[in-house]
Amino acid sequence: MNRTQPLVLGIESSCDETGVGVVRGTTLLANTVSSSMDEHVRFGGVIPEIASRAHLDAFVPTLEKALADADVRLADVDAIAVTSGPGLAGALMVGVCAAKALAVATGKPLYAINHLVAHVGVGLLDDRATGRTQDLPANLGALLVSGGHTEILRINGITSDVELLGATIDDAAGEAYDKVARILGLGYPGGPAIDKVARNGNPKAIRFPRGLSQPKYMGTADQPGPHRYDWSFSGLKTAVARCVEQFEARGEEIPVADIAAAFQEAVVDVISSKAVLACREHGIKDVLLGGGVAANSRLRELTGQRCASAGIRLHVPPLDLCTDNGAMVAALGAQLVMAGVEPSGIGFAPDSSLPVTSVSLPA
């Protein structure tokens, strides 16, 4: 196996995007994504069975297009990487079975890798504008916010040493956006819909709760509480529903823009403040933003401001690499190959709750 500039094919199917990406070392060659998002619109959220059915039909066409875009043949590939978790169990299963079949049919080594760590892997791809190689700073933080996850990680070594500093204990932030968008009648996906309406609203019109920010959860730097860097968004969603009901009960018009702005402010405030706190208390000077909610303008703005005042650099990859895709899986796969990590083989099981400490599965 070529371990200096390996040609790696990455497969992603943990949620509603079927992604196949191709990288050579740290150079992105193809990033093909097929999404079943449109099929989930009428349900107001991702339906796992519908996503799984779509993965099955999308996989081979997506693979074919990625190979054509990258202008490579399967025979030239050095290794295959696939998301083995965390994610929706039935959705993961399709990508994992397809990846194993690819490995059997081609005889290529297969890496079973962690979806969350892969979100960080895109930070290592060469800058698309300049073509320059990028290094991950030592002691890097990663703030991942999407419809499926909300986490703050510390990356000591991307192929070997990743730790979870904090995470949501209930809904993911993107899920909260979807639910609140439904309450406000704004459609799906909720993130862009709320972000847009919120621009015409007053974020201070209503004060919504910031979950897990009371002293009993926070503790102090020396004696951290049980959820110092964790988030909770289910109470926030309930607070929005109650607020809407109160306006209705009084027979008043619902101030949709103000509620959207106040909700967004509550989410973005608690995400950015806890992320910055976690970074400060762990000596983290660089943070990478990942996940679909990185597209949210207010999250980027407030996190950017707070990072800057704390002396932390915020790195935001191109948005098509922030959302779920195969290139991030290929990028992390290539790092594993270059670091000399052994492949996982074809006997592993997908794990819907794979911890971030498992960057790739051992053989």
Added chain:
Amino acid sequence: MMILAIDTSAVASAALVSDDAPESVLASFATADTRSHAEVLAPGIHAMLSEAGVSGADLDALVVGVGPGPFTGLRSGIATARTLSFVWGKPLHGLMSLDAVALEVAESTAAVPEFLVVTDARRKEVYWARYSLADGQLPLLQDGPHVSVAADLPELPAFGAGAGLYGDILDAHPEFAAEQPDALYLGQFALARLASGEALLDSTPLYLRESDAQVPGPRKRAL
């Protein structure tokens, strides 16, 4: 003609069948359980091919059981078969998974002119199909596949694990009361039908049920 057959509609199984081999079978494997397809299927196929000394280039076609069967398990076989077919550049055919049990019945001493094949559909329902059988012929699908409660099935001898599960309601044949679709019979069925020039299905899964998703109703207004 050599075919790789795969079925994951209940257990995970695969077989290499060829009209040149004794009993048409070169190699086969099947798991006992119905929930570990993603782990065991690829290693099973890999081991089977290496032991038989067969590579993708030696195959003429692949055939996959397209169900009906529990969705996640069913997809693992179809995803595997579609990918192997794409990489090897070999045609992929689909066969209804219950056909495997029907052929096994036809080849046994339990064979009768008209019968049902029944498998477990979970949620207190079964997948089933009705077959007829003439002397020396392949079983002929007459009706199905369907998904329903066992009480709604026609009164005919019933074969397969779904019949065994509802032995109090169905006329379950004891020797077939735990029988699941097996790629071995699926592959033999495909060989026979392709040899007589019959077309098979494509690899579209026969889910028979919609996803459980409910379109949310309008939010209740507070009064």
